[in-house]
Amino acid sequence: MTASLFYLFAVGLLGASLFVVLNPNPMYSVVALVFGFANLAAIYFLLEAYFIGALQVLVYAGAIMVLFLFVVMLLNVQSDADHPSLPRVFRIGSWWFGALALVFIGLFLLLVGRSALALLAPSEVPPTQIGSVSQVGEALFTRYLLPFELASLLLTVALIGTVFLAKKKI
Amino acid sequence: MVVPLHHIIAISGLLFTIGVVGVLFRRSAIIVFMSVEIMLNAVNLAFVAFSRYHGSVDGQVFVFFIMTLAAAEVAVGLAIIIALYRNLRTADLSEIHELKH
Numbered sequence: 001m002t003a004s005l006f007y008l009f010a011v012g013l014l015g016a017s018l019f020v021v022l023n024p025n026p027m028y029s030v031v032a033l034v035f036g037f038a039n040l041a042a043i044y045f046l047l048e049a050y051f052i053g054a055l056q057v058l059v060y061a062g063a064i065m066v067l068f069l070f071v072v073m074l075l076n077v078q079s080d081a082d083h084p085s086l087p088r089v090f091r092i093g094s095w096w097f098g099a100l101a102l103v104f105i106g107l108f109l110l111l112v113g114r115s116a117l118a119l120l121a122p123s124e125v126p127p128t129q130i131g132s133v134s135q136v137g138e139a140l141f142t143r144y145l146l147p148f149e150l151a152s153l154l155l156t157v158a159l160i161g162t163v164f165l166a167k168k169k170i
Numbered sequence: 171m172v173v174p175l176h177h178i179i180a181i182s183g184l185l186f187t188i189g190v191v192g193v194l195f196r197r198s199a200i201i202v203f204m205s206v207e208i209m210l211n212a213v214n215l216a217f218v219a220f221s222r223y224h225g226s227v228d229g230q231v232f233v234f235f236i237m238t239l240a241a242a243e244v245a246v247g248l249a250i251i252i253a254l255y256r257n258l259r260t261a262d263l264s265e266i267h268e269l270k271h
Contacts, residue, residue: 003172010181017185017208021192026200033204040211047178047222052214052233059237064207064244071248072200075255130227139227140234151238158242165249168256 006046012039015102026072030065037061049131178219185212199251199261203244210240 016036020029037060044053129135140148185208192205214233221229255261 006173014181014184014188017188020201020204020208021188021196026198029201029204033207036208037211040215043215044218046173047218049218049222049230049233052218052230055234055237059241060207060211064241067244067248068200068204071251075200075252075261077198077200077261130221130225131230135227136230136234139231144231144235147235151235154242155238158245162245162249165246165253 002046006043009039009042009046011102011106012036013043015099018102026077030068030072033068034061034065037065047131051131051133051136175219175223179216182212182216182219185209185215197262197264199254199263199266202263203247203251207240207244210236 013036016032016039019032020036023029023032037056041053041056041061044050044056189205189207189209189212192208193202196202196205214236217229217233217236221227221233251261254266258266260266
Protein backbone atom coordinates (compact mmCIF):
# COMPACT_ATOMS: atom_id res chain seq x y z
CA MET A 1 0.00 0.00 0.00
CA THR A 2 2.71 2.46 1.00
CA ALA A 3 4.80 1.48 -2.01
CA SER A 4 1.98 1.94 -4.53
CA LEU A 5 1.14 5.33 -2.99
CA PHE A 6 4.79 6.29 -3.27
CA TYR A 7 4.94 5.44 -6.97
CA LEU A 8 1.66 7.27 -7.58
CA PHE A 9 3.03 10.46 -6.01
CA ALA A 10 6.35 10.03 -7.78
CA VAL A 11 4.59 9.85 -11.16
CA GLY A 12 2.59 12.95 -10.22
CA LEU A 13 5.77 14.78 -9.25
CA LEU A 14 7.71 13.85 -12.39
CA GLY A 15 4.73 14.52 -14.66
CA ALA A 16 4.15 17.96 -13.15
CA SER A 17 7.85 18.81 -13.47
CA LEU A 18 7.88 17.74 -17.11
CA PHE A 19 4.80 19.86 -17.71
CA VAL A 20 6.56 22.86 -16.13
CA VAL A 21 9.52 22.48 -18.48
CA LEU A 22 7.59 21.62 -21.65
CA ASN A 23 4.58 23.93 -21.45
CA PRO A 24 5.04 27.28 -23.21
CA ASN A 25 2.59 29.15 -20.95
CA PRO A 26 4.21 30.31 -17.65
CA MET A 27 0.83 30.52 -15.92
CA TYR A 28 0.13 26.82 -16.40
CA SER A 29 3.71 26.03 -15.40
CA VAL A 30 3.29 27.69 -12.01
CA VAL A 31 0.08 25.81 -11.25
CA ALA A 32 1.67 22.52 -12.35
CA LEU A 33 4.65 23.18 -10.08
CA VAL A 34 2.32 23.75 -7.11
CA PHE A 35 0.78 20.35 -7.87
CA GLY A 36 4.23 18.79 -8.13
CA PHE A 37 5.37 20.22 -4.81
CA ALA A 38 2.22 18.92 -3.14
CA ASN A 39 3.11 15.46 -4.46
CA LEU A 40 6.64 15.87 -3.11
CA ALA A 41 5.21 16.78 0.30
CA ALA A 42 3.18 13.56 0.21
CA ILE A 43 6.38 11.63 -0.53
CA TYR A 44 8.02 13.30 2.47
CA PHE A 45 5.11 12.18 4.65
CA LEU A 46 5.49 8.63 3.35
CA LEU A 47 9.19 8.81 4.25
CA GLU A 48 8.10 9.79 7.79
CA ALA A 49 9.69 13.24 7.49
CA TYR A 50 6.64 15.01 8.90
CA PHE A 51 8.32 18.31 9.74
CA ILE A 52 9.88 18.62 6.29
CA GLY A 53 6.59 17.65 4.64
CA ALA A 54 4.73 20.38 6.50
CA LEU A 55 7.44 22.88 5.59
CA GLN A 56 7.19 21.82 1.95
CA VAL A 57 3.49 22.65 1.88
CA LEU A 58 3.85 25.91 3.80
CA VAL A 59 7.05 27.33 2.30
CA TYR A 60 7.25 25.89 -1.21
CA ALA A 61 3.69 25.19 -2.33
CA GLY A 62 2.45 28.15 -0.28
CA ALA A 63 4.81 31.09 -0.07
CA ILE A 64 7.30 30.58 -2.90
CA MET A 65 4.79 29.58 -5.56
CA VAL A 66 2.46 32.45 -4.64
CA LEU A 67 5.43 34.74 -5.21
CA PHE A 68 5.99 33.16 -8.63
CA LEU A 69 2.32 33.49 -9.50
CA PHE A 70 2.37 37.11 -8.41
CA VAL A 71 5.37 37.93 -10.61
CA VAL A 72 3.95 36.07 -13.64
CA MET A 73 0.75 38.09 -13.36
CA LEU A 74 2.59 41.33 -12.63
CA LEU A 75 4.89 41.08 -15.64
CA ASN A 76 2.19 39.69 -17.93
CA VAL A 77 4.75 37.33 -19.48
CA GLN A 78 3.79 36.07 -22.90
CA SER A 79 3.86 32.40 -23.73
CA ASP A 80 6.94 31.65 -25.80
CA ALA A 81 5.06 29.15 -27.95
CA ASP A 82 6.02 30.83 -31.21
CA HIS A 83 9.52 31.78 -30.15
CA PRO A 84 11.89 30.93 -33.01
CA SER A 85 14.78 29.87 -30.77
CA LEU A 86 12.72 27.34 -28.84
CA PRO A 87 13.20 23.75 -30.05
CA ARG A 88 10.10 22.34 -31.65
CA VAL A 89 9.49 19.75 -28.96
CA PHE A 90 8.98 22.53 -26.42
CA ARG A 91 6.34 24.17 -28.60
CA ILE A 92 3.92 21.28 -28.42
CA GLY A 93 3.11 21.83 -24.79
CA SER A 94 0.28 19.32 -24.69
CA TRP A 95 -0.52 16.58 -22.26
CA TRP A 96 0.16 13.66 -24.56
CA PHE A 97 3.85 14.45 -24.71
CA GLY A 98 4.07 14.38 -20.95
CA ALA A 99 2.14 11.10 -20.87
CA LEU A 100 4.55 9.58 -23.39
CA ALA A 101 7.54 10.75 -21.35
CA LEU A 102 5.97 9.26 -18.23
CA VAL A 103 5.68 5.87 -19.91
CA PHE A 104 9.40 6.00 -20.66
CA ILE A 105 10.17 7.05 -17.10
CA GLY A 106 8.12 4.12 -15.81
CA LEU A 107 10.02 1.72 -18.04
CA PHE A 108 13.30 3.22 -16.85
CA LEU A 109 12.34 2.79 -13.21
CA LEU A 110 11.31 -0.80 -13.88
CA LEU A 111 14.67 -1.52 -15.48
CA VAL A 112 16.54 0.19 -12.67
CA GLY A 113 14.62 -1.83 -10.11
CA ARG A 114 15.47 -5.15 -11.72
CA SER A 115 19.05 -4.59 -12.75
CA ALA A 116 22.40 -4.23 -11.09
CA LEU A 117 21.24 -1.45 -8.78
CA ALA A 118 19.07 -4.00 -6.98
CA LEU A 119 22.26 -5.14 -5.27
CA LEU A 120 22.27 -1.87 -3.36
CA ALA A 121 18.78 -2.42 -1.96
CA PRO A 122 18.90 -2.32 1.84
CA SER A 123 17.01 -4.71 4.01
CA GLU A 124 13.76 -3.69 5.67
CA VAL A 125 14.24 -0.43 7.58
CA PRO A 126 12.49 -0.27 10.96
CA PRO A 127 10.19 2.69 11.63
CA THR A 128 11.87 5.56 13.41
CA GLN A 129 10.97 8.83 15.11
CA ILE A 130 13.61 10.88 13.33
CA GLY A 131 11.20 12.89 11.20
CA SER A 132 9.13 14.25 14.06
CA VAL A 133 9.12 17.95 14.89
CA SER A 134 10.71 17.38 18.29
CA GLN A 135 13.64 15.41 16.86
CA VAL A 136 14.39 17.91 14.09
CA GLY A 137 13.89 20.81 16.50
CA GLU A 138 16.26 19.30 19.02
CA ALA A 139 18.97 18.94 16.38
CA LEU A 140 18.31 22.49 15.13
CA PHE A 141 18.63 24.10 18.55
CA THR A 142 21.62 22.13 19.84
CA ARG A 143 24.13 21.02 17.25
CA TYR A 144 22.99 23.35 14.47
CA LEU A 145 22.28 26.44 16.57
CA LEU A 146 24.89 28.65 14.87
CA PRO A 147 23.76 27.83 11.30
CA PHE A 148 20.18 28.38 12.45
CA GLU A 149 20.98 31.89 13.67
CA LEU A 150 22.99 32.57 10.50
CA ALA A 151 19.93 31.55 8.46
CA SER A 152 17.93 34.32 10.11
CA LEU A 153 20.73 36.75 9.21
CA LEU A 154 20.57 35.49 5.61
CA LEU A 155 16.83 36.12 5.49
CA THR A 156 17.34 39.66 6.78
CA VAL A 157 19.96 40.33 4.11
CA ALA A 158 17.64 38.92 1.43
CA LEU A 159 14.80 41.12 2.69
CA ILE A 160 16.91 44.29 2.49
CA GLY A 161 18.31 43.27 -0.91
CA THR A 162 14.85 42.62 -2.31
CA VAL A 163 13.52 45.98 -1.18
CA PHE A 164 16.58 47.68 -2.66
CA LEU A 165 16.26 45.88 -6.00
CA ALA A 166 12.52 46.20 -6.43
CA LYS A 167 12.07 49.82 -5.47
CA LYS A 168 12.42 52.45 -8.15
CA LYS A 169 14.02 55.04 -5.92
CA ILE A 170 15.37 54.55 -2.41
CA MET B 171 8.97 1.35 4.30
CA VAL B 172 8.90 -1.06 1.39
CA VAL B 173 10.26 1.22 -1.32
CA PRO B 174 13.95 0.49 -1.96
CA LEU B 175 16.33 3.40 -1.55
CA HIS B 176 17.64 3.33 -5.11
CA HIS B 177 14.16 3.96 -6.53
CA ILE B 178 13.93 7.21 -4.58
CA ILE B 179 17.42 8.18 -5.70
CA ALA B 180 16.47 7.41 -9.33
CA ILE B 181 13.43 9.67 -9.03
CA SER B 182 15.61 12.38 -7.51
CA GLY B 183 18.07 12.07 -10.40
CA LEU B 184 15.27 12.23 -12.98
CA LEU B 185 13.85 15.32 -11.29
CA PHE B 186 17.26 16.98 -11.33
CA THR B 187 17.66 16.14 -15.04
CA ILE B 188 14.26 17.68 -15.83
CA GLY B 189 15.41 20.83 -14.03
CA VAL B 190 18.67 20.95 -15.99
CA VAL B 191 16.79 20.58 -19.29
CA GLY B 192 14.52 23.44 -18.28
CA VAL B 193 17.45 25.71 -17.45
CA LEU B 194 19.27 24.88 -20.67
CA PHE B 195 16.43 25.10 -23.20
CA ARG B 196 13.87 27.59 -21.96
CA ARG B 197 14.15 31.28 -22.74
CA SER B 198 11.68 32.72 -20.25
CA ALA B 199 13.51 33.86 -17.11
CA ILE B 200 10.65 32.78 -14.85
CA ILE B 201 10.56 29.23 -16.27
CA VAL B 202 14.35 28.98 -15.87
CA PHE B 203 13.94 30.08 -12.28
CA MET B 204 11.26 27.46 -11.67
CA SER B 205 13.58 24.81 -13.13
CA VAL B 206 16.21 25.82 -10.58
CA GLU B 207 13.59 25.26 -7.89
CA ILE B 208 12.91 21.79 -9.31
CA MET B 209 16.63 20.99 -9.05
CA LEU B 210 16.73 22.17 -5.43
CA ASN B 211 13.77 19.94 -4.64
CA ALA B 212 15.46 16.94 -6.26
CA VAL B 213 18.39 17.44 -3.89
CA ASN B 214 15.99 17.78 -0.95
CA LEU B 215 14.35 14.48 -1.86
CA ALA B 216 17.73 12.73 -1.92
CA PHE B 217 18.60 14.24 1.49
CA VAL B 218 15.33 13.10 3.07
CA ALA B 219 15.63 9.61 1.56
CA PHE B 220 19.15 9.09 2.89
CA SER B 221 18.16 10.54 6.25
CA ARG B 222 15.28 8.07 6.49
CA TYR B 223 17.25 5.01 5.43
CA HIS B 224 20.30 5.75 7.58
CA GLY B 225 18.28 6.68 10.64
CA SER B 226 19.93 10.07 11.06
CA VAL B 227 18.20 13.43 11.48
CA ASP B 228 21.07 15.47 9.98
CA GLY B 229 19.76 15.20 6.40
CA GLN B 230 16.45 16.76 7.38
CA VAL B 231 18.22 19.64 9.11
CA PHE B 232 20.09 20.20 5.84
CA VAL B 233 16.78 20.26 3.97
CA PHE B 234 15.54 22.90 6.42
CA PHE B 235 18.52 25.10 5.59
CA ILE B 236 18.14 24.52 1.84
CA MET B 237 14.50 25.64 2.11
CA THR B 238 15.57 28.81 3.94
CA LEU B 239 18.14 29.46 1.25
CA ALA B 240 15.59 28.81 -1.51
CA ALA B 241 13.15 31.30 0.02
CA ALA B 242 15.85 33.99 0.14
CA GLU B 243 16.98 33.12 -3.39
CA VAL B 244 13.47 33.34 -4.80
CA ALA B 245 12.85 36.73 -3.19
CA VAL B 246 16.08 38.24 -4.54
CA GLY B 247 15.84 36.50 -7.94
CA LEU B 248 12.28 37.64 -8.61
CA ALA B 249 13.25 41.17 -7.59
CA ILE B 250 16.06 41.01 -10.16
CA ILE B 251 13.62 39.77 -12.82
CA ILE B 252 11.25 42.64 -12.01
CA ALA B 253 14.13 45.13 -12.23
CA LEU B 254 15.21 43.62 -15.58
CA TYR B 255 11.67 43.83 -16.89
CA ARG B 256 11.35 47.43 -15.79
CA ASN B 257 14.54 48.44 -17.58
CA LEU B 258 14.41 46.27 -20.73
CA ARG B 259 10.66 45.55 -21.02
CA THR B 260 11.33 41.84 -21.46
CA ALA B 261 11.84 38.69 -19.41
CA ASP B 262 13.35 36.82 -22.36
CA LEU B 263 16.86 35.64 -21.57
CA SER B 264 17.92 35.52 -25.24
CA GLU B 265 17.28 39.25 -25.56
CA ILE B 266 19.27 40.20 -22.49
CA HIS B 267 22.88 40.51 -23.66
CA GLU B 268 24.02 43.85 -22.31
CA LEU B 269 27.06 42.32 -20.61
CA LYS B 270 28.17 40.41 -23.72
CA HIS B 271 29.40 43.33 -25.78
